[in-house]
Amino acid sequence: MKNDARLFVISAPSGCGKGTILSRVFADIDVYYSVSCTTREPREGEEDGVHYHFLTDEQFKAMIEEDGFLEYAEFVKHSYGTPKQPVLDSLAAGRDVVLEIETQGAFQIKEKMPEAVLIFILAPSVREIRRRLYKRATEEAEVIENRVAKASEEIAKALRYDYVVMNDELEQAVADFETVYRAAKSGDGSADSFKTDREEIINMINEVLENA
Ligand code: ADP
Ligand code: 5GP
Secondary structure (H helix, E strand, O other), X not given: OOOOOOEEEEEOOOOOOHHHHHXXXXXXXXXXXXXXXXXXXXXXXXXXXOOEEEOOHHHHHHHHHOOOEEEEEEEOOEEXXXXXXXXXXHHHOOOOEEEEOOHHHHHHHHHHOOOOEEEEEEOOOHHHHHHHHHHHOOOOHHHHHHHHHHHHHHHOOHHHOOEEEEOOOHHHHHHHHHHHHHHHXXXXXXXXXXXXXXXXXXXXXXXXXXXX
């Protein structure tokens, strides 16, 4: 039997709305949604083993030594990593895998697994990202400002992804993300307008950076 399972790697600066979009898109699609390990504290409502595996620094280091991660990186003073085995098992079983990770990890994956599909979600401006993070109110102001400071750095790497989806109006972003997902699966050209070799996409990324 042909195994056409794909690995999807999705990044966006914190506050761009990737959690919101992905929970909508993948609510009715059978994919393996990877649960990462992190050394950061759980936010209110986050459950160990569901949203993340919350590890101590020592436990995280032990996972690195056991070669247990497909990729791992530091992000705003904490470590994050993707447990390797469940991803490989899902792909081998023919099930698509979704990783929601930051840019350093995404590029580690692309290097190891060039057939992975990298999708970047953008918001209209850094100002809007800050507004959304304060509205979400899951972090203190200092943490929010650290994440906002990191946003431009992350957005500047969007051109190295395969596709970019803008999350300005949520319903449109969900529809666009679905188009990209289905096109990447089928290999047709229906999502070519979201590819990063398009002049419109390059201009859009530059505009977001200029709107900082
Ligand atoms: P991320 O997972 O990228 O950190 P979230 O999905 O948690 O981001 O979204 C951050 C905040 O922005 C949430 O409060 C969410 O409800 C809000 N949000 C998401 N998409 C939009 C949008 N298109 N317009 C306005 N607010 C949005
Ligand atoms: P948060 O603390 O907001 O949950 O996540 C912070 C950042 O870390 C986000 O950009 C998120 O996508 C990223 N992230 C989450 N899990 C992983 C992971 O396993 N590896 C990497 N490299 N980044 C991750």
